[in-house]
Structures are given as C-alpha cells and as structure tokens.
Amino acid sequence: MKHAALWVILLTMPVRSASVPHNSKPVSTTQFADTSEVRSALAWFARNIAWINEQQVRLTEIPAAPFQEAQRAAAVKTLLASSGLEVQIDKTGNVIGELRGANEKEIVVLSAHLDTVFPPSTDVKVRHEGARLLGPGISDNGTGLAALIAIARACQEARIHPRRSILFVADVGEEGEGNLRGMRALIDAYKSKLKAVIVLDGSGTDHVTTKALASRRVEAIITGPGGHSWSDFGMPNPINALVRASVRFINTRVPVAPRTTFNIGQIEGGTSVNSIPYEAKLKVDIRSESEDELTKLESALRDSIAAGVRDEMESARDRSKGKLEWKVNLLGSRPGGELPANSSLLAALRAADEFVGTQSRVERSSTDANVPLSHGIEAISIGAGGTGGGAHSLNEWYEPAGRELGLKRALLTLLGVSGLAEEKSR
Numbered sequence: 001m002k003h004a005a006l007w008v009i010l011l012t013m014p015v016r017s018a019s020v021p022h023n024s025k026p027v028s029t030t031q032f033a034d035t036s037e038v039r040s041a042l043a044w045f046a047r048n049i050a051w052i053n054e055q056q057v058r059l060t061e062i063p064a065a066p067f068q069e070a071q072r073a074a075a076v077k078t079l080l081a082s083s084g085l086e087v088q089i090d091k092t093g094n095v096i097g098e099l100r101g102a103n104e105k106e107i108v109v110l111s112a113h114l115d116t117v118f119p120p121s122t123d124v125k126v127r128h129e130g131a132r133l134l135g136p137g138i139s140d141n142g143t144g145l146a147a148l149i150a151i152a153r154a155c156q157e158a159r160i161h162p163r164r165s166i167l168f169v170a171d172v173g174e175e176g177e178g179n180l181r182g183m184r185a186l187i188d189a190y191k192s193k194l195k196a197v198i199v200l201d202g203s204g205t206d207h208v209t210t211k212a213l214a215s216r217r218v219e220a221i222i223t224g225p226g227g228h229s230w231s232d233f234g235m236p237n238p239i240n241a242l243v244r245a246s247v248r249f250i251n252t253r254v255p256v257a258p259r260t261t262f263n264i265g266q267i268e269g270g271t272s273v274n275s276i277p278y279e280a281k282l283k284v285d286i287r288s289e290s291e292d293e294l295t296k297l298e299s300a301l302r303d304s305i306a307a308g309v310r311d312e313m314e315s316a317r318d319r320s321k322g323k324l325e326w327k328v329n330l331l332g333s334r335p336g337g338e339l340p341a342n343s344s345l346l347a348a349l350r351a352a353d354e355f356v357g358t359q360s361r362v363e364r365s366s367t368d369a370n371v372p373l374s375h376g377i378e379a380i381s382i383g384a385g386g387t388g389g390g391a392h393s394l395n396e397w398y399e400p401a402g403r404e405l406g407l408k409r410a411l412l413t414l415l416g417v418s419g420l421a422e423e424k425s426r
Contacts, residue, residue, distance in 0.1 A: 035420070037158045037159055037160050037161075037420070038158070038160075038415065038420075040157070040158035040159075041154040041155055041157070041158035041160055041411060042154075042408055042411065042412075044153070044154040044157050044158060045150065045154060045403075045404045045407045045408060046404055048150070048153075049400065049403060049404060052146050052147075052149075052150045052400075052403065052407075053133075053146070053400050053403075055079065055145075055146050055149055055150075056133070056138070056142045056143065056145070056146035056398070057126045057133065057135075057138075057142075058075070059072060059075060059076065059142055059145050059146065060124060060126050060135055060136075060137050060138045060142035061124050061125060061126055061135070062075055062124075063116075063118075063120055063122070063124055064114050064115050064116050064137070065115070065116065065118060065119050065120045065122075066115055066116075066117070066173070066175055066176050066177060066178050067115075067172075067173070067178065068120060069093055069114040069115050069172045069173075070093060072114050072170075073089055073093055073094075073095050073114055073170060073172070074089075076095045076114065076145065076148075076149070076170040077089055077095045077097075079149045080095065080097035080149065080152055080168055080170075081097070083097070083149070083152045083153045083155075083156045083157075084156045085097035085098060085099055085152060085156070085168060086098045086100075090185065090186075090189070091185075092172060092173075092181060092182055092185035093114075093172040093173075093182065094169055094170065094171045094172055094182045094185060094186060095114070095169065095170040095171075096167055096168075096169050096186075097152060097167070097168040097169075098165060098166070098167055098168075099152070099155060099156070099160070099162060099165065099166040099167075099168065100165050101161070101162040101163050101164045101165040101166065101418065101419075101421060102161070102162070102163050102421035102422075103163055103164055103165070103421075104165050105193055106163075106164040106165065106193055106195050107164060107165050107166070107167055107190055107193040107194050107195065108162075108164050108165070108166050108167070108194075108195055108196045108197075108198070108414065108417050108418045109166075109167045109169055109186065109190070109194065109196070109197045109198065110148060110151060110166060110167070110168055110169070110198050110200065110410070110414050111148070111168075111169040111170070111171050111183070111186075111197065111198070111199050111200065111368060112141055112144030112145045112147065112148040112169075112170055112171075112199070112200040112201070112384075113141050113144065113170070113171050113172070113173075113174030113175070113182065113201065113368060114141075114145065114170045114171065114172050114174075114182075115141075115172055115173060115174055115175045115178055116136065116137035116140070116141070116175060117137075117175045117176055117392045118136045118137060122136050122394075123136075124136050124137060126138055131399055131400070131401060132397050132398070132399050133397065133398045133399070133400070134395065134396065134397045134398075135396065136393075136394055136396055137396065138388070138396050138397065138398045139202050139203050139388030139389070139390075139391055139396055139397065139398040140201065140202045140388070140391040140392065140396065141174075141200075141201055141202060142398065143200075143202055143203045143383070143384045143385070143386060143388060143398055144199075144200035144201050144202060144384050145170060145200075146384070147200050147384035147385065147406065147407055147410060148168055148169075148170060148200055150407055151168070151407060151410060151411050151414065152168045154407075154411065155411075160415070160420070161420065161421045162415070162418040162419060162420060162421060163418060163419030163420060163421045164195060164417075164418045164419060165418075166414065166418050167190070169186060171183055171186060171368065174201075174367070174368050176217070177217060177331050177332055178332075179217070179331070179332030179333070179334070180332075180334060180368060180370060180371050182368075183368040183370075183371040183372070184371055186371075187371050187372055187375055187377070191375060191377070194372070194377050195377075195378065195417065196344075196345045196377070196378045196379065196417040197368075197369060197372040197377060197378070197379035197380075198345070198379070198380055198382065198410065198413060198414055198417075199367055199368045199369045199379065199380065199381035199382070200381075200382065200383075200384045200410060201367050201368070201381050201382075201383070201384075202383050202384070202388060202391065203383045203384060203385065203386045203387055203388035203398060203406070204383030204385070204386075204387065204388070204406070205356075205358045205360075205382075205383055205385055205402070205405055205406045205409055206358065206359070206360065206361060206383070207360055207361050207362075207363050207382070207383065208346075208349055208360040208361075208362060208363065208380050208381070208382050209362075209363045209364065209365045209367055209369055209380060209381035209382070210338065210339035210346060210362050210363075210380055211336075211337075211338045211339070211362070211363070211364035211365075212334070212335065212336045212337040212338065212364070212365075212366070212367070212369060212370035212373045212374065213287055213288075213289065213334075213336065213364050213365050213366040213370070214287070214288060214289075214290075214291055214294055214333075214334060214335060214336035214366075214370075215285065215286065215287040215288075215294070215333070215334045215366050216285075216286050216287075216294055216298060216330060216332065216333045216334070217283065217284070217285055217286075217330075217331040217332040217333075218283070218284045218286065218298060218301060218328060218329070218330055218331060219281060219282070219283045219284075219328070219329045219331050220242070220245070220281060220282050220283075220284070220301065220305045220326065220327075220328045220329075221279065221280075221281040221326065221327050221328075221329070222238040222241050222242055222245075222279070222280050222281070222305070222308075222309060222324055222325070222326045223238060223278060223279045223324065223325050223326070224236050224237065224238045224241075224276075224277075224278055224279075224322060224323070224324045224325070225278065225321050225322030226275065226276055226277060226278030226279075227275070227276040227321065228274070228275065228276065229273075229274040229275060229276060230274070232276055232318070232321065233276075233317070234316060234317030234318040235276060235316060235317075235318050235319075235321050235322070236312050236313055236316040236319065236322070236323060236324045237276050237277065237312065237316075238269060238277050238278065238279055238280035238324060239269045239270060239277050239280040240312050241280070241308045241309045241311070241312035241313075241324055241326075242267070242269065242280040242281070242282060242308060243308070244307070244308035244311045244312055245304045245305045245307065245308025245309070246264060246267075246282065246304075246308070248303075248304040248307055248308060249262075249264075249284075249300065249301055249304035249305075250262075250264070252297065252300045252304070254288075254293070254297065255293060257289075258288060258289035258290040258293055259288065259289050260286075260287070260288035260289070260290070260293045260294075260297060261286070261287045261288070262284060262285065262286045262287075262297060262301075263284065263285045263286075264282055264283075264284050265283050265284065265285055266282060266283040267280075267281075267282045268280070268281050268282070269281060283331070284301060286298060286301070287366065289336075289364065291336060301328065302328050305326050305328060306326065309324045309325075309326050312324060334366050334370045335370055335371065335373075335374035336370070336373075336374065337370060337372075337373030337374040337375075337376075338373065339373060339378060339379065339380060340378075343378050344378065344416075344417060345378040345379070345380060345413075345416075345417050346378075346380065347416075348412075348413050348416025348417050349380060349382070349409075349413045349416075351412070351416060352408075352409045352410075352412035352413045352416060353409065355408075355412060356405050356408050356409050356412070357405075358405065358409060360382070365381065367381040368381065369381040378417075380413075382409070382410065382413070383406060384403075384406045384407070384410060385402055385403040385404065385405055385406015385407055385409070385410075386398060386399055386400045386401060386402050386403040386406060387399045387401070387402065
C-alpha cells in the first residue's frame with residue numbers, strides 16, 4: 001500500500017531518457033519503488049541520524065542574528081560543498097547549492113532560513129537533557145538547516161539525477177525586520193525558471209502551509225525637545241504621548257473573521273530616569289487574512305499616534321520650549337498568496353504523506369513561502385521532522401525522535417516535483 005501511495009508522485013516523473021520528452025509516460029509504481037537511487041537516499045537517513053543531529057547542534061551554536069548571518073552561511077556553504085554540490089553565496093547572503101538536472105531550464109528550490117530572532121549577545125550554547133536539545137534557535141531553524149544539509153547529502157550519496165535542477169538554499173532575512181529579503185532576492189534571480197519552492201521551517205510532520213499570511217511591521221517615532229525632569233516639568237513628553245497612543249491602539253477592535261491580529265513588540269525611549277526624553281518609539285506587528293483589514297489596522301495605528309501626540313500637547317503645561325513631532329515608518333511588508341488545491345506540489349506532498357504514514361493539515365502562516373506564492377509560483381512550507389517547542393524563546397527545544405520520517409517526507413516531496421532523469425540507454 002505504501003508503494004501504491006507514490007502514484008501521484010509518479011505522475012510528475014517522465015520515463016527516463018537522456019533528454020526531457022514533451023509527452024512522457026509515468027514509470028510504474030513498482031519501478032519507482034524499486035529505483036535503487038531512491039531506496040538508497042531514503043536508507044541514508046537512518047544510518048546517519050547521529051551525524052545529522054551533530055550538524056544541527058553545530059549550526060545552532062553559530063550566532064545568526066538578523067542581518068548577521070555570514071558566519072553561519074559560511075559553515076553551511078562548506079557542508080553543501082562537501083556533498084559535491086556547486087555552491088555560491090549570492091550578494092544578498094544566500095547560500096545556494098545546485099544539483100543539476102537533465103533540464104537546466106527548470107528549477108525546484110528546497111530552502112531553510114539561516115537567521116534567528118536573537119541578538120548577537122545571546123548565549124546559543126546547546127544543552128542536552130536526555131534526548132532533548134535546548135538552545136535558542138535549535139528548532140527554528142536549526143531543524144530546517146540540518147534537514148537541508150541531510151537531504152542534499154542523501155541525494156549526492158545516492159547519485160540522484162533529477163529531471164529539473166534542484167537548488168538547495170540557506171537563505172537570509174526570514175525573521176523579523178529581515179522582510180524575507182533572502183527569498184525575495186532568490187525569486188528575482190530565478191523567477192523565469194522556478195517551478196516550485198519547498199521551505200523547511202522548524203519541526204514536525206503534521207502540517208503544510210499553503211496559504212501565505214500577509215503582515216506588516218511598522219515603527220512609530222515621536223520626538224520632542226527633551227529636558228530635565230524637575231526644571232522642565234510640564235514640557236511635552238514623547239513617552240507620555242506614546243503611552244497615550246498605545247492605549248488607544250490596543251483598544252482597536254479587530255474582526256475574528258478574517259482573522260486579524262496586532263502585537264506591540266518593542267518600546268524604546270529615554271536616556272535616564274530623571275530626563276524628559278527627546279525620543280520614544282515602538283514597533284508593531286500586524287497580520288491579517290485580508291489585505292483590506294491590514295490597511296485598516298495600519299491606519300488605526302497612525303490615527304492613534306496622531307491622537308496621542310495631540311492629547312499630550314494639549315495637556316502640557318509649558319509648550320514654549322518646543323512641540324512634539326511624529327512619523328510612522330513601514331519596516332517590512334509580507335505579501336499574501338495561496339497555493340491552488342489542485343497544484344502538483346500539493347499532490348506530491350500528499351503522496352509523500354501517504355507513503356510515510358503521515359497526514360498534513362493545511363495552515364495559513366507567514367513564512368518564506370509568502371514570496372513565491374505572491375508571484376504565482378507553487379510553494380509550501382513544512383516542518384523537517386522531530387518535535388520542538390518554545391520557538392523564539394531562550395527555552396527553545398527540539399527532540400530528534402521521528403526526524404527520519406520528516407526527512408523522507410521532504411525528500412519524496414522534492415523528488416515528486418523535480419522528477420528523475422533517465423540514464424542514457426546502454
């Protein structure tokens with residue numbers, strides 16, 4: 001029954017030949033299941049789980065704060081190159097390893113993001129507690145990076161020759177204010193050839209993101225003259241205005257459907273407890289299933305900042321020393337999009353699920369897959385196996401049990417859309 005489950009995958013694979021035929025027939029289910037290269041690649045994971053776990057720990061312990069991914073990128077480049085791939089680091093900082101296919105005019109991407117949400121000063125040493133690994137970034141996205149390396153190595157060790165070329169990509173700028181810059185650069189560079197993108201993000205085998213959640217990251221800044229807390233008491237205070245604005249904004253009503261959310265994630269301002277600050281700012285994350293609701297929520301934030309500044313100016317005792325100014329900057333915008341239910345990529349994932357005995361619930365989320373989906377390119381984001389928790393926290397953890405299942409699922413999905421090229425007739 002497991003072999004029969006690969007039928008959908010086979011529909012995307014041509015009969016093996018040195019060239020890529022226009023009208024190809026699928027190989028039989030038995031033929032695919034008995035393909036020595038595929039069996040060898042799948043078997044490689046079980047024999048090398050310890051090595052894969054070691055690479056995850058090693059990469060996690062290399063800091064990769066937003067816009068500071070270079071050191072980790074260099075380590076990933078070395079690992080991909082040691083697998084026999086042609087590897088480069090592009091001008092944006094993405095690591096790109098190529099496994100050339102019979103048809104170099106069509107490309108499939110398997111990606112995992114390099115960056116974490118943690119600042120450079122964070123202690124990223126991984127701790128071992130029984131079977132559990134603990135450390136900032138160990139699951140998001142140490143798991144995805146380890147899977148990327150493992151799948152590339154398995155393909156090379158098994159001498160997989162794909163029909164479409166495969167790019168193994170460790171990309172920058174997925175988290176926070178990175179604004180998906182790595183994936184944006186990748187799409188710009190390969191859009192005309194790109195047929196599918198599979199994103200490995202975090203752990204698990206129980207979900208697939210096919211719907212891109214649109215989001216915006218916004219910064220509000222209020223400035224004033226500043227002064228002494230005693231002698232200048234009563235002058236307009238940027239922090240006071242920001243507090244007034246924040247209280248207004250958090251009382252904004254948002255719809256349950258389409259689901260819409262906001263989060264004030266950072267507030268900064270002031271130089272000392274006895275100084276009236278000259279600047280205060282906050283950063284807000286807004287998300288919605290609807291672009292219209294996103295626009296409404298961003299407008300509500302702007303209106304709240306304006307009202308907060310107005311209220312502070314009206315209540316100030318001494319306006320002679322200056323007034324408050326404000327501005328709202330868009331730090332980043334993630335586009336929305338959705339994978340068609342009848343896509344070949346989703347069919348390949350479903351077939352892989354059936355083969356390994358898993359089921360994927362469809363989810364909407366904000367991932368690297370947002371970018372290709374917004375361009376009409378087939379894309380999904382999936383977990384890379386095992387289990388994890390505490391993402392984006394200092395107590396983040398990962399347990400490798402079940403990792404092999406996730407690796408097989410990802411590899412079979414990849415081969416389902418890349419296809420296999422036939423060896424030349426002897």
